[in-house]
Amino acid sequence: RKEVEQDPGPFNVPEGATVAFNCTYSNSASQSFFWYRQDCRKEPKLLMSVYSSGNEDGRFTAQLNRASQYISLLIRDSKLSDSATYLCVAASGGSYIPTFGRGTSLIVHP
Amino acid sequence: DVKVTQSSRYLVKRTGEKVFLECVQDMDHENMFWYRQDPGLGLRLIYFSYDVKMKEKGDIPEGYSVSREKKERFSLILESASTNQTSMYLCASSLLDRAEQYFGPGTRLTVT
Numbered sequence: 001r002k003e004v005e006q007d008p009g010p011f012n013v014p015e016g017a018t019v020a021f022n023c024t025y026s027n028s029a030s031q032s033f034f035w036y037r038q039d040c041r042k043e044p045k046l047l048m049s050v051y052s053s054g055n056e057d058g059r060f061t062a063q064l065n066r067a068s069q070y071i072s073l074l075i076r077d078s079k080l081s082d083s084a085t086y087l088c089v090a091a092s093g094g095s096y097i098p099t100f101g102r103g104t105s106l107i108v109h110p
Numbered sequence: 111d112v113k114v115t116q117s118s119r120y121l122v123k124r125t126g127e128k129v130f131l132e133c134v135q136d137m138d139h140e141n142m143f144w145y146r147q148d149p150g151l152g153l154r155l156i157y158f159s160y161d162v163k164m165k166e167k168g169d170i171p172e173g174y175s176v177s178r179e180k181k182e183r184f185s186l187i188l189e190s191a192s193t194n195q196t197s198m199y200l201c202a203s204s205l206l207d208r209a210e211q212y213f214g215p216g217t218r219l220t221v222t
Contacts, residue, residue, distance in 0.1 A: 032209045043200055043213035044153075087153075091209035096141050096160070098209045102152035 010105035023088030024070045030090040114214035129188040133201030140206035142184035146197040191221045
């Protein structure tokens with residue numbers, strides 16, 4: 001199956017920092033993109049969808065670059081509670097079976 | 111809010127035992143999935159189902175089977191548990207034509 005690649009990290013940042021993650025996908029037919037957040041020993045939870053025009057939800061901004069086949073997640077003003085693993089997800093058009101990346105670990109320290 | 115529940119949070123079984131993991135969702139989702147998650151390997155799809163009594167193999171179906179007798183319930187069966195099936199098992203559901211999945215809390219299975 002087509003892959004979704006992420007830098008596993010960990011990204012170690014101080015509180016208040018801005019941090020960005022990228023993820024690349026190999027299936028050019030991918031149409032739907034998401035970011036999930038997974039806390040230690042918990043289930044993944046949908047953080048946000050990623051739209052072609054880019055979208056923002058509070059401190060979180062997601063962007064899509066179809067030409068280069070990557071999506072990004074920007075977190076501004078990082079909080080301690082943002083510490084988690086962030087999973088990048090892509091699904092091809094008409095498919096309800098997404099492909100998950102292996103996740104990027106973020107550690108926000110005081 | 112979508113709610114996906116799994117029958118156990120922690121389970122310890124012996125090698126050779128038959129193991130049943132149950133998953134129930136309350137949002138009338140058509141699609142249901144079983145994954146396992148291991149450190150460094152990410153989420154791996156075991157089986158999925160898009161309708162009652164329908165099932166499709168995922169990437170790693172060997173050693174597992176599934177059952178979907180009711181729309182809201184999807185069971186994962188380990189016919190004869192082995193130590194390499196020690197893992198975190200996650201159930202998820204989604205609407206028929208949507209890729210956004212909602213996960214249950216997971217079952218951490220240890221096979222000794």
